Amino acid sequence: MTVTTLRPLSLAAVALSAALGSAALSAPASAAGEMEKCFGISAAGKNDCATATSSCAGTSKVDRQGDAFVAVPKGTCTKISGGSLEPKK
Structure with a gap:
């Protein structure tokens, strides 16, 4: 893989991690x-x-x-x- 192919994959991974992380953090607040x-x-x-x-x-x-x-x-x-x-x- 080249650098140009890895960059979009890295950005997608970061975006997915942020989305999943914020969803996990919001769950306890609603449960509270x-x-x-x-x-x-x-x-x-x-x-x-x-x-x-x-x-x-x-x-x-x-x-x-x-x-x-x-x-x-x-x-x-x-x-x-x-x-x-x-x-x-």
Whole structure:
């Protein structure tokens, strides 16, 4: 193959990679809209984000910590034993 044949193929490969990459990045954003925070159900160290008593994800100290949450599909939190849409005190 010559340089003139490789250049269009390279450009096509770059364009395809960019298109697939942006599609993959947009999927979690749309999925996030279908999720809700569910408090009081996470295992120790498995929470999704900071709480009133811990600084970041994965730092809850006990199982079912009332102010620690995990993201679950909308409509399922209240069906889980101990699940709450609001932080527990």
